[in-house]
Amino acid sequence: MSTATHQLTQELPHPDTPVIDPESVPLAQRHLIPRFGDPQWPIAPMSQNPSVASQNIIWNRVPPRFRDSMRAAAWIMFRQSLPDALVARHNNLMVTKPSIALAFHTIAAWRNLATWADQRGIQALPDVRAADMTEYVRQNIQRGLARDTVKGALVALSRLHYYSTLHLPAEHQLAAPPWLTDGIDAYLPAGSAGGENATDAISPDTIGPLLTWALRFVEDFADDILTAFTEQQQLRHATNARTEADAGPNAFARIEAFLENLQQRGHPVPSRSRNGGHEQTHPALFLASVTGTLVGQARIVLKRPHWVAAAAANPGPCWLTTPATATIAGTPWQPGFDFYAIDALHRHLIAACFVVIAYLTGMRPAEVLALRSGCCPEPDDTTSDAGPRRYLINGKVFKNARDDDGVHLSAGRDRDTPWVAIPPVVRAIRVMERIVGDGDLLFERDTPHSTRTPNPGRSLTHTTAAHRIEKLITWVNEYAQTNGRPAEAIPPDPSGGTGISRFRRTLAWHIARRPGGLAALAVQYGHLRTIVSEGYSNRSRDGIDKLIDVETAREIAERLSDLNEAIGYNEGISGPAARRLIDAAARAHHRFGGIITTHRQARALLDDPGLTVFENQRAFLLCNYARDKALCHPGRAKAENPSLDRCQPLCANIARTDHHAVRMLQHAGRLQAQAGAVPTPLADRLNAEAEALTAQAQQHLDDRINDRTTS
Template sequence: MSLALNPRFATPAADAFVFDPGQAVEGRQEFVPRYGDDGWSLLALTQNPSQADDIIRWRWFPEVFREPFRYAAWTVINFPLPDLDVARPGVGMRSKLSVGRIMKTVNHWSMFAQWLDERGIKQLSLVTAEDLSDYSHHLDRARGLARNTATSHLIALSRLHYYGQLYLPDADRLIAPPWVAEGMDDYLPAASPLGENVTEPIAPATMGPLLVWALRFVEEYADDILAAFGEHRGLVEIAEALKGPFRKGSGLRLVAYLEQLESEGSPVPAVIRDTKISTPGVFLAGRTGTPIAKVHQVMNYPRWKAYKVQNPGRCLLDAPITAKLGGKPWHDPFDFHDVPGILKHLVTACFIVLGYLTGMRTGEILALENGCCPDPQGSPEAARRHLIYARQFKVARDEDGNHASAGVVREVPWVAVPQVVTAVRVLERLGGHGLLFAAEVHDPLQPERRSGRSLAIATMSNRIESFIEWVNIHAQNWGRQAEAIPADPHGRVGTGRFRRTLAWHIARRPGGLVALAVQYGHMRTLISEGYGSRSRGGIHDLLDFETARNVAEHLSEVHEAIQDGEGVSGPAARRLINAAAQEHHRFGGLITSVRQANDLLADPTLNVFENKEAFLFCNYDRAKALCHPGRGTKSETPSLDRCKVNCANIARTDTHAHQLRQVADDLGKQAASSLVPEPLADRLLERAQALNELANQHDHDRVTAATGAEL
C-alpha cells in the first residue's frame, strides 16, 4: 500500500494496515496492526532491539475523542512534518518520530483528551488559547510534572496543531498553542535546582554489596550455573525428542529406575508446591529416556503414586558446586526446576557489571552482540586493552535528521576492564550468536514478535529487583546478613542509574568503591584514554558534571569553615584559601548546569580535590604533582591513591588534623590490646606516631584567612 501526500484524506477502512507492511522490519510484516484494532503495536517499525512492545490502547481516550485521535495518530505514523513546520523557531521537532516518541506523543494526547472531556469540551476545534494555557498550568500545579516532561506534553500539542492544519478535518483541528508564538518558558514549571540531570546515583550502601554479589556471580559462580544449565538443557532436549506416540515397553526404563529408588529407600523426584506433590515429567523423561506422556501414565500407577506421596524428593542435577562462599559451597546442589531462575540472576549480574563498569546507556548494553568485545591483537608484551564496539541510539539520525531506529556504531568504542570482559564472555557462552541479551535465549516465553530482539528495558529493571531479593534471602539463609543489599533511599535501582552512579563514584570516591583502587583499573583513566581527544561524548559529560559539583561543594564548605576561624596548613594553604573564596563568590557551592561545570573545571585555580583517606586537599597543579612522576602526563585530575606527603599541592585543615589524631588514638588502642602480636603492635604504634606528627606539623604551620592574606 502506498500513501500519497495530500491535505485531505478519507479515514482508512477498519481492516486497512496502520502502516505499509513493506516498511516493517524484515520478518515482522505479520505483526502490523489494522486500523480498527483496539490496540496498535508499533514494534514492527523499529530495529532497536530493546524497544518495549508498548501498545497504543484506544480505550485511553474518552469515546468522543477516540476516532479523531486515532486518525491523528495514523497521520503522524505515516506522514512527515513539512520542513516549514520543523524549522519554526522554538519548536524543537523532527519531521518523523521514533516509535518510542510516537508512543509518548499519543499518551500525552490521551491525557489532554481526558482533561478536555472533564471540562466539558467535546471537540478539538472548540479549544481556546486560554484552555491551552490552563492546561499548561494544570501540568505544573495539579500533576506536578518536571520541566522536561511538561515540555514533552506541550510539544505533543504543537505537533497535533501542525498535523491538524495539514491532514485533519476542520472539527478536529487544534488552534495554534500560545507557546508557539510566545515561547514555552512562561508555560513550563521552573527549572530543577539540581541541574540538567536529576537522576539520583545509587546510594553507596546499596551499590557496594550489589556490585560485590554481581561480581561473585560473574567471576565465581558462572561456571557452576552454566554447567547446571547445560545439564538442564540436555534433559529438556531428550524429553522433546521423545514426544509423539510411544512404543511398547517404553516405560520399562522408568519402572526400573523407580524400583531401584524403592529398594534403596531413596525419595522419588517430585515437584513440591506447598502441600501439592506432582510429577516432574520433563525431568524424569530426560533422566530415563521415557516419553513424557508415558512418565505421567506410569507415575499414576497406584504403587508409584503412593510411593511418590510418601517419599517425595527434589529433582537434583549432577552438576557439581565448585565455587565457595566463606569456605563452604555457595549453593546447595541445583534442582532442575530452579535452574532457569538462577540463570536469570546470572544474566542480570552480567548486566549490572556492564552497566556500572562501562558507563554505557541501557539501550546500548541490551543491543550488544556476540563478538562485540574481541580479544586485542598484538604481542602479549605490548599493553593491550579490550574494547567494546556498541551501537548508540540516542543520537542516531538518518540523512534527513530523523531518528534511525537501528542505531549507529559508536565512533569511539568503550573501554572494558577485566570484569566487564568476563561478563561478556559469560553471555557469549549462553547466546552462541546474535544479541548478548537475546529475548529467545533469556526469556523464551516472550511473545513471538520479540524474536530477534533483546530483553526489554522494563524486563531487565524488574530482574534487578528480583536479583536483589534473591541475594537477600540467600544471605539470610546462609547466615551472612551483613552482606545483604540494603534498599536504596531513592527507590528502585532500575537500569538507568548505573551510568550516573559510576560518574558519581569516580568523581567523589577516587580511592573508594569503584577504584577498589587498582583492581578496577582506575576507571577515569581508562575511560579518558579510551575516548581520547576525539570525543567528549559517552560518560565524559557526567564525569565532568559530578566532578564540578564535588569540587564546588567542598570548596564552599571550606570557605564557610575558614570564615569561622578554621586554620589551613601545607604548601598549598594560601591557594586553598583563595580557591575557596573564589568558588564561593562565583558559584556559591552549587553547580546547576553543564556550562557552569565546564567553567569551574576550566579554571586551574579551582581544581581542588579532597582525599579523605590521606586527610588532605589536593590543590592540583599538574606541573607540581608527585602522583604523576613524569609530570608530562595530560591527566586533568590527580591520582589520589598515590598522594605523597611532600607534594607541593597539599593543604590540610583543622578538621583534617582532628581526624588524624582520632585515627592515631584508635591505632594506639589497638596496639595496646593483648590480642595483637608484638610485631603488629609496633607497626600500629609507628603509624600512629606518624599521623600525630602530621597533626602537630599542621598546628605549627596553620594559617587563617586573615594571616593567609598577609603572607
C-alpha cells in the first residue's frame, strides 16, 4: 500500500478530483466515481460489495461553516489510512481505514456534531473545544442512545480529529476529543450486549411456517412460476418490438374480435387491478400481446364506451396460457397465472430462495447477496470411499476482510473454507441460476424489465431483501386466508419484522435448542450441527459455531438456574445422575445466574463437564452428559454433545425431576384414552406403553432426592 500522504496546506482539492483512487474501481465503473466538488457523493460506485445500499453523502445537509472542513476530511478518509499507533489507542474499536459503508456512517456522525455546533453559534470546526464535545456527548446520552451507537459516534469524531490534524491546515482541524485522554468508557452509557449475540432469534412459531412456505416455493412452485414468467417476458418483448407494419391493417378488428369472443362465452373482460384490487384499469399491454397489435391500438379499443362498461361490470384476470401443475393437498395451488400478477410471484420466489439459502447455511446477509451463478458446482464424483460427496458453496466474506495493512477490502475476500450445502439450499441455488445468467449475481438488483438506470454488478440491498421477505409473508397470509388454510398462515414475530440479519441467529437457536422442532428438517438440523463441528464455518471460531455455542450455553444456563430454584422449593430428582445434577444446578446458578451474554461465558460453561445438561423431552429426562459414561455413542469416539435420539435407560447420565414424572403420568393417561378407541392389537401396545410410563414415574417418586436429602 502506498505510504504517501495528502497534506492540504493551501487549497482544497480541485472540484473535479475523484473522491477515491480510480485505480481501485473496475474500468467500466470509474465514470460513476463522485468528484470532490459534487453536492452529493454516492457511495455504491466506491464499493465493490454488491449489496451496499445506494446512499448518498449529501453535503448540503452539513452547515456551510463546517462543510469545507468535513468534505476535505472525508476526501482524506477515503484515500488515506491512519497510523497503527493511533488506531491501537482505541482497543480494537477503530480500524486503520473504514469500509465505504462505515465511512458513510462516520460522515453522518460528523454532520450531527456540525449541526449541534451550528445551533450553538460555534463558527468553525477549530472552535469546537473539548468541553463542547463533552456537552455534546452528554446530551446525546440523555436522548437514550444505545451504548454501541454512542461508541460509534465517539470513534467517528476521533477519526475526524486524526485526519484533520494530520492532513489539513489549521483552519480545518478539530481539537482532541476528551475521551482520548479520559478513556472512552467514561463517556458511554451503561453496558449492554451487542452484535449477533444480542440479536433476537425469530420465534419458532414464525420461522417454522415461513421456512415451510419458502421450501414450497423453491421445491413445488418454482417450475410453474418460471414458466409463466418466461411466457410473460416473451409477450412483453415481442409487443415492445412490434411496429405498426407488423400489427397490420386490421389490428383494431382483431382486438374487437378477441374481446367479443370472450364476452360471448361468458368470460370476464381482462382487467388490471390497482390499489389493492379496488380499482380496475385497462390492460393494454396484455391485450396487445395476445392479439399481435400495438399497445396504443389496444388502449384506443379499451376506451370505447362499450368495453369500458363491460370491464366495469365483469372484470377478470389477464390469463397466461401456462397452467399450474403444482398442488397443495391435491388441489392446484393456482387457478392460472395473471399477466400482471406473475411479476409479484417471481419476486416472492426470489425472496423464498433467499430465506432458504440464508437460513439453512448461516451465511451473513452480505455473503448471500454476493453469491454468483456457478457458486455451487456439481460434485466431481457422487461416491467415494468416505461416502457421498457434499455440495460446496464458494463465496465471499466481508466481515473483517482486510489486506495486510489493515485496509478494508470492499470487494471482500474469497472464503477459505467453502460452505457445505444441504439439499434444500442446493435446490434454491439452482432456481436462482435459472433466473440469472452464467456468472451473474444470484440476487441481481435489476429486474428483466426494470425502468431504472442499469446498475450492473449490484445485488439487492439488505433493506430491499428484507422488504421482499415481508411481502412474501403478506402474500402467504392472504393466500392462506383466501384458500381456507388459516392454520398455515405465518404469525408475526413478537420482536418485530423478521429482518435478514436474524436468520443466522435463528439457525443457531434451532440447532442448539430445538433440532427436532421442525419435523421436516430435524435430520438436516442434526447434519448442520455435525457440519459445523467439522469446520462448516471455521474462520478461527468466528463463524456460526460461536452462535451455536452461545445458544447451547444459554439454554443450559437457563435450565440449570430454573432447576436450582425448583430444588429450593422441594423439587425431587431421581436417576443415576441425580446428585451430579443437583450439584450442577447449584454451581451453574451461582456462577452464571442463568444469563450468558458472551462467547467467552458460553465456552466457560460448555468446557465444564459437570454443567453440560441437556433435556430429552420425548424420553422425559435430563442428561447430565459425561463423555466417559455415555451409552449413546457406542463403538465410536465420544462426542462433545449427546445423541438424544439414542438415550439408553441404563445410562449413568440420566436424571428425572418431579416435573418429568407429572408429564409421564399425563402422557400415560392420553395413551390409555387412545387405546379405548382403536383395535385390540394397537390398544394393547398403547396400554403397555402407558403402564411402562406409569411404572417409571412411580420409580421416580420412590427414589427422588433433593438438596435437603443430599446435604
